[in-house]
Amino acid sequence: MAIIGGGVAGLALAAELAELDGRLTEQADLPRPQLRIVLLERENQFAYHSTGRSIAALSETLGSPEQRALTRASRTILDALGAESGIPLLRTRPVVWVADEDNLGALNALLTASPALRGVDPAAAQTLCPALRPEATARAAVERTAQDVDVEALHQQYRDRATAAGVTLRTAIGLESGSWDDARGEWTLTTDRGELVAHRVVNAAGAWADAVAARLEVAPAGLINLRRTVAIAAAEGVGAAWPLVIDVGGRFYFRPERGGLLVSPADETPSPPTDAVAAQQDISVAVERVNAATSLRLDRVRTSWAGLRTFAPDRNPIVGPDPKQVGFFWFAGLGGTGIQTAPALARLAAAQLCSRPYEIPGLNPDALLPR
Template sequence: MTRERVIIVGGGIAGVSLGSELALDHDVILLEAESSLGVHSTGRSAALFMTGYGPAPVRELTRRSEAEFARLSALPDMPALLAPRGGLLTAWDEPGAAALEAMIAAQPAMTALTAEQASALCPALRTDDVLLCGYDPSTRDIDVHALHSYYAATLRHRGGEIVTGARLAATTRLASGWDVETADGRRWQGDVLVNAAGAWGDEVAGLCGDAGHGLSPRRRTVVISRPARPVAGAWPVVADIAETWYFKPEGGAVLMSPGDESEVLPGDVKPDPLDVALVLERVNAVTTLQLRSVRTSWAGLRTFAPDRAPVVGRHAGEPALFSFVGQGGYGVQMAPTLAKAGAELFRTGTLADRALAAAIAADRLPAKLDH
């Protein structure tokens, strides 16, 4: 195989994980717009591993990643990347109960619980009006920082280069490959450009003369509040099946989200005070936590393709442009398998699992090349 020079745009979990795989047999340079890596989506992740979360391709990629998380955790000096947490899903109306019942039937690890059993797992939960509860013991916390740092270090160890403060400003298509220029005037040339820019994915595609994939950046708010009653660190993450709230213990406090998905422009998003107030109201309504004040809050970006599955592969009209975007809110939990699948598609254009390849293929979505 010819050893190509690959320019990756984006230093979140997508860029560093794929870059570490490609650096085995390619010359990789990764350009990150910010002054440090993983600032936006990766650095603001809820850090949960849930095999039943997301559309079918995401669930399959997450399930396959479990063994790779275990393998990486066994490496010297690597902490355990997955820690026990457990996931307690609740349904409060008939449509929610039907959806949760179907999920329990489809997920072998999940079991139905009585209200008393749910209360035993999380004594702060008010269960008088709960219609159905389901528990998934395979839900775990992810050490996002350790995972991201491992991939960045591996990329460098394999000869790759990471450049921060390098915001892509212009590209020129060469006879073979690309000439790219950053906002500060620096330039690089490469055979293939990998678009791993997350919420900025369609903007990067536009700089390459491509209409992109209809990516939609969505704001997700996270709040940490100290409750009036003690919180046990062993409580599971508790969520509404309709995804209108979730909460979990966090260092003696409560981390929670209203499950918002407000469409926003790419950028350094901030939480909307209305969403902060909303999650306090919702969690207080279903618990005895008596949350009143906010210790801290933040917002992150979750960027989806129209069908909410990842977008991976070369463009049909532009083989020197490779997409690795649209990872939504699932990028960290499926990173180990998606990076390997992305590298295989980059090298060969195919996957042994044809159904999975079709589900994540870049050309499944409308895209228009202008050059």
């Protein structure tokens, strides 16, 4: 089996699949060949693209009902992985959603959809984040149990587990093309470092997932890549324990970061799959909007970056076998919640690849199947 892509999706799946397959082999009454899994990553390092550019939040109030169910399940897994390894992967950082008068309806909808949220008045929001201007916030909602994820430790842990379970992890090798042989039931894959054969290809190529499908002559899923910009501004008096503050109207978010403030204009600019770069205009918009909502007066940006968030048309991840092409499995479209949903998604995909049941409370996995 060849997994294409060494972001959080591919790495989490490699670890979960190899471990599940190992357990099934041990438990089998009859001899059972163990899966040979190779993961191919085009870049010289893992997690170079979206995974290395996230803001590392875990919030049960973000995304669709499916993404919320996946986040709740992933949180339990992340807690357990942290406890097992002795390296905690989560650290509490509340989320405060803020709404101006125009977005009160959206805030109410969020409160109705999210049991983890409590509505509060602007003064209570200001207690959590003293820089919030009360006159810029009509109402707010607090998710006290939201978390920061240690993304670096997470993908390192998946890499270690995958390697220990026998996966071959390769960097600096890109899939170029491939053809399926029906009679032999296998792919011949051409990479920029030679050929290999695989009975199954798992497409975990993030922003390039449709391009990878096209290289294997599989119909695309209609994925859209949206660029998101992040900057870290110098700021005085920022408390390390301040929450992640998100505008319900989708105009900005910010949180403390290394003595400064991490800000984003929450942009969604369509982009081809590429090594995304922050545009000066988007950075300026972020600073302007955060200055309007706070008393901070940010004026100097220390560093900035951008990354792509890849969405299917319904904005849910795509997990499952391609409906037309045998031997091709989708694990893509993780959108803006890939860090916080990958742990549960990887267990679900591993179970599907091993034809085993796996239940995630509140999730109908059919909603994620490729169409």
